[in-house]
Amino acid sequence: MTTKRDPWNILYFLFLVLMLAFCALPIYWIYTISIKHPVDALSMPPSFIFTPTLDNFRTIFEEDFFSPFFNSLKTSLLATFGTILLGAPAAYAFSRWEGRPLKNTQLWILSPQMIPPIVVMVPFFLFWTTLHLTGTHIPLIVMLILANLPLCVWIVKGFFDDIPIDFDESGMLDGLNRVTVFFRIALPLNLSGLVAAGGFIFIQCWNEFTFSFLLTEEGNKTLPVQIAQFITPTGTLWGQITAASVMATLPQIILLIFLQKYLVRGFSMGLK
Amino acid sequence: MGDHLKVRLLNPLKRLSQRNKVLFWMLVPCLAFIFILTIYPTVYLLFVSLTSYNTMEKGSMKFIGLANFGTFLTDANAWHAFWISMKHVVVTLSLELVLGTLTAIAAYKLLNKWYSRWLRTIVLLPLMVPSVVTGITWAQLFSPTNGFFSYLASKFGLYSVGFLGDASTAFSSLVAIDVWQWTPFIFLMILAGLEALPAEPYEAASIDGAGRTRTFWSITIPLLKRNFLITIILKIIFSFKVWAEIYMTTRGGPGNLTETLNVHIFNVAFVNNNFGYAGALSFVYLIILNVILLAFFKALFPKNAV
DSSP: OOOOOOTHHHHHHHHHHHHHHHHHHHHHHHHHHTTSOHHHHTOSSOOSSOOOOOHHHHHHHHSTTHHHHHHHHHHHHHHHHHHHHHHHHHHHHHHHOOSSOOHHHHHHTTHHHHSOHHHHHHHHHHHHHHTTOTTSSHHHHHHHHHHHHHHHHHHHHHHHHTSOHHHHHHHHHTTOOHHHHIIIIIHHHTHHHHHHHHHHHHHHHHHOOHHHHHHOOGGGOOHHHHHHTTEETTEEOHHHHHHHHHHHHHHHHHHHHHHGGGHHHHHTTTOO | OHHHHHHHHHOGGGGSOHHHHHHHHHHHHHHHHHHHHHHHHHHHHHHHHTBOOOTTSTTOOOBOTTHHHHHHHTOHHHHHHHHHHHHHHHHHHHHHHHHHHHHHHHHHHTTTSTTHHHHHHHHHHHHHSOHHHHHHHHHHHTOTTTOHHHHHHHHTTOOOOOGGGSTTTHHHHHHHHHHHHHHHHHHHHHHHHHHTOOSHHHHHHHHTTOOHHHHIIIIIHHHTHHHHHHHHHHHHHHHHHOOHHHHHHTTTOSTTTTOOHHHHHHIIIIISOOHHHHHHHHHHHHHHHHHHHHHHHHHHSTTSOO
């Protein structure tokens, strides 16, 4: 028995290989520079064969790396937690609302998601500096929550919509009220949705640059801000900058493998 | 009528059913948070834009009426930045739509191969990279001293191509960066649309003897219309946020050839410290954005007045 082979598949395959190279090469390039000696990193033509070294990583670990790294971890985790804390109940309410659906309210809350951070930086910068809070992580965390809350509500609402309302009804018959139904039935059933939304929001917070750049100071800056500072007036420290970039992309690449099937929901803001 | 209005305004909660009342209180924290933090900056922005506030000059917060908006109308740099932003959005979006759709179709045809999952993961990688790292990566690839693309160009006999530093190539180089980062997004969205397509129209088409091209244009594209609309809206939203990639590579240069509105507003506010004027620019930008997005949302949700 022979299966009919579509000759077009070869074309598709070749096109995909090209796209694959286009997407992967820049990342491969940065990853290899991070394990090159400075001599290899700066040579022209570029050295494709070289003896790998971990010197660049050793240098950044000895210098100012862990403090920004943990600042990023702290702000991203707190912001993710805060977003879900505010967003999950609202998502449940939107999903279970009786009567005329709150479509307009739902569309209205998307607005913070659409505004470019630079546009609101003038008022927010003045606000947070007047309160003398730029030495703390509070401004950044609040901004991150604001930027991700609409997304969180829409994604999590999508997941709640998938849970049949009968589950809630049977809980109510057993004497639970709305609040206890939410905590004892809806939330546990929606755990995977919350993890997916949380993972996606964490990546967004971890990657965020504009707010971090303008609302943190020398002592409490995040990893992207620290990386940007490796470009110095006297030249770019390519070894250090690429090593730090590797450390700043590893968490997302690991999360990507696990979160892939929820990625559409994340990036589409749950719009259908 | 007056009484009726009073009841509606004073007792909106009474009109809610017993169940909705609890749900209403679950909504309140989230809605209040978003409401306060969107109304506050908008009002404050309008207020600052009516003053001559400069962060470096003490007592410069003087009310000057609409003077900043008048300055904007005759400010060639601002209009240039607006033009660059629009050009950036349109050029990148068109390129990414074509490339992303083709990639999605190719991946869809090869869906059930053993390597399809890995293939997809690798194509999606650029979406996961922080904008700062994207900027750095491409600054290195385009670097005239030891960048990969400079090396590649020299292989073709093109020496000293400036890429990001050259007036003739700077904008195209920024487009290339955007295409790298966002084509995977179009790919992701369109592939999801393709996977959700119903089988019946295709069976009907094949019975009617429709060819490959005809099926694509008459069935696949119309069925994916909504997916394309959503993808385009979202990409425009993402496009208007682009700042770090440009800040890390060209900073708007050479001259102001790649200065988008975001870069321009950042320079006016945080380099020239002219907060009053930056506020006015931001406000105009907000209105333009609202008009564009409202038009798209009207198309997306025709029955709901947004």
